[in-house]
Amino acid sequence: MEKKIGVYLCECGPNIAENVDIDRMLEAVSSIEDVEVAEKHRLLCSEDGKEFLRQSIKEHSLTHVVVAACSPKQHELTFMNVCEEAGVSPYLFQLANIREQCAWITPNKEEATEKALRYTRAAISRVRYHDPLEKKEIECSPDVLVVGGGIAGIRAAQSVAVAGRKAYLVEKGSSLGGKVKEFEKLFPHMNSASDVIEQETRNLLAKGNIEVFTESEVEEILGFLGNFQVKVKTKAEDEERELSVGAIVLATGFELLNPEELLRYGYRKSDAVYTSLEFERMNASGEIVLKNGKPPSSVAIIHCVGRGEKGYCSRACCLYSLKFARYLKSRIPGVKVTHFCSDLCIPGKSSQSFYEETKEMGVDFVRATDIEVAGNGEGVTVKYETQPGAGDSLAVDMVILAPAMEPSSDAGTFAEMLNIPLGEGGFFAEEHEKLAPISTPTEGIFIAGCAQGPKNVTDSVVQAEAAAGKILSTLVLGRRLELEAKVSHISESFCTGCQTCISVCPYGAITLDEMRKISVVNEVLCHGCGNCVAACPSGAASVRHFTFTQVYQELAEVLR
Missing domain, CATH: 3.50.50.60 (FAD/NAD(P)-binding domain)
Structure with a gap:
């Protein structure tokens, strides 16, 4: 297929234009093989800029797009969406960061321009070898399992149990309320703790789409975001229930240090x-x-x-x-x-x-x-x-x-069962302390309340509602779940079955096929982090969209 590459340089207001010679860059990249059009814009991420990009892609019938602008973390997804709207696969796009990596850190304009030009040429060289990866979607369950019937678990179950969605609340004790039900008053307003728990419990039971299991424990959880299979054993009735849920909230509470x-x-x-x-x-x-x-x-x-x-x-x-x-x-x-x-x-x-x-x-x-x-x-x-x-x-x-407050005694059991790490003090580790405090590295598993670390009642409730909000926005009723396309792949012919990749995968996405004695990637669980690629001694592992050829072409142009 004939390649028609469009190259677009963003001035980013004065952020790039003041320290990079945009016109010189346009002249240089216009003559590169396969470049159909090279244009600049004052601010490509603006609504006007996105419309300009969209129309230009259509006008020139482009097959590939390169944008030289800011950090991929900030606007890569923005421009990928524009490409898709214009009829170009978002994976036939490459973003060169000439703001943070050139304009902002290289004071000499000539040197900054030369560096920006190298990065843009590298992006052009790389995008030629991109593949139009296929997006995959799967059916998912909108229902939610909440483990722990304390104040955080009660509020999380209430918040996720909206119309068309069911919540299952599992509590190992005989009643709901956790530690709070043992308090007389709650600081700082000194309101009655029993009144709070009674009202929250009434609100919970008033919802017809919440099923409560007391004196029950979770025995097994298998699956992934959108499709978890859960076994719950009820002690009182000595029976086992199997549940299908799309997400899980761990609100397992805390214990006190034994003095x-x-x-x-x-x-x-x-x-x-x-x-x-x-x-x-x-x-x-x-x-x-x-x-x-x-x-x-x-x-x-x-x-x-x-x-x-x-x-x-x-x-x-x-x-x-x-x-x-x-x-x-x-x-x-x-x-x-x-x-x-x-x-x-x-x-x-x-x-x-x-x-x-x-x-x-x-x-x-x-x-x-x-x-x-x-x-x-x-x-x-x-x-x-x-x-x-x-x-x-x-x-x-x-x-x-x-x-001191300590993690619940079953924190280690759930950490092993769900392949999530324990952080400081043995509490469940969040994905990111600031950006994702209620998420875990295992997609679809969320933490709330003192399961994540010591906190008061108010903060526990806020975190429970935040976890519920994240679930509601991720598992949207009636919508299929879109999977990550940039996932790992393991070559059957090169894999020796050493299982090194399994030991370094933080998401539990790789298993050993016992019959063929090779590693296999579950693309539903894979996040494309590349740990397996770095660790594989035989070179069998690769990540789609970050293949050896693609990365080599990019680096060769930067170093040329």
């Missing part, structure tokens, strides 16, 4: 030392009393228990410790409350106000390190240092420990 592991805090050695959750339950029972049945006259609240050992801040502990001071002052007006902390984590305006108001109730704060708790007969003594070598102590009737 018994940290001997210096005296937990289990003294009846007067409680964990935060134990104190929550005591307060929710209606009274705060010691083992002797009397209310404490003095209480120490110790922050950051286990933070040094875990290596991270649990974020919510400082604020719920302030809530405990309010519990105490409300039920025992004359009680003396002392907080021991090395730092205070109170982000946001409402949290700061919550702290200031709590402090005005007569609550003391001691900045301390090297804290130890020891029994002293009737009560306990808190020993601490305010600065190196400056030790002090305080006798109190009760000590409340705020232990």
Whole structure:
């Protein structure tokens, strides 16, 4: 087929035009073999620029398109869509970055122009060898599995269960609500936790398209985005259900560090030392009393228990410790409350106000390190240092420990089952901390709430709704799922069956064909990252659209 390549240079306002000689580039590329037309435009990514490009492609009946402009990350998809609208395969297009890689970093205009010209020639040389890859689509299930019936799981299930879409909520406990159902109040507004959970549960059960499994566990998950097959075992009825879903939300919550592991805090050695959750339950029972049945006259609240050992801040502990001071002052007006902390984590305006108001109730704060708790007969003594070598102590009737938040005990099981990594502290690792905090490297698997890391109730709900929003925009009702075309391919004749590619694939997209003893790529799971290509010792692996010939032609022109 005769090749007719169109080359379009974007001035990007002054960003490129001020430091690159566009007219010189046009003159140089116009004479290159197969170049049918070479034109410039003030701003190709603008609506006017896209229409100009679209009409020019049609007018010259182009077969291939090269655009020299900005970063592919910013506008490659923009120009690919324009090519498709103009009747040219989006894979017969190549973008040369002459802004970030030339105009912005090379101060000498002549040198910047020469470099930009090399990059544009390289793009022309490469695009000749592009193939019009075929886009593939598959049918997908719009339904969603939510694992974990805490506040994040409840809200995620509610949010995804819109008309025409079903949500399955699986909770291993006997009831919904997670840790929140054990609280009396929620900071900073001190609203009733039980009222919140009851209302959220009512809203959940009122929806006819949500099926709830309590005392149940997920035994197996197979498949990929749009087509997961799930086995759920119900303990009470001892039966197994098979579900078909398109996406999964892991809202498996958290556990608290067992302070018994940290001997210096005296937990289990003294009846007067409680964990935060134990104190929550005591307060929710209606009274705060010691083992002797009397209310404490003095209480120490110790922050950051286990933070040094875990290596991270649990974020919510400082604020719920302030809530405990309010519990105490409300039920025992004359009680003396002392907080021991090395730092205070109170982000946001409402949290700061919550702290200031709590402090005005007569609550003391001691900045301390090297804290130890020891029994002293009737009560306990808190020993601490305010600065190196400056030790002090305080006798109190009760000590409340705020232990670090840990991942749920089944986090490792799900990580292995779904081929998703565990990050800091053993929590599920997000795909990107800023750009994709609720996604995982395995497409179709999302994380919400404390499954992703320590956080408060408000942040857990926000993250659950974000995960639901991502699912609703990805698995659109009535629309087939478009797969990535630039995927890996393994040559049967070159593959030796060494399985190196399987070990380096982060998406679990490659398996061994036991009969033929060769590796096979599941194109539905493959993201075209190229790990297998770099690792393959026999050269059997390649990535479509990044073949050896294509990359060689591009590099040869740059280095010529």
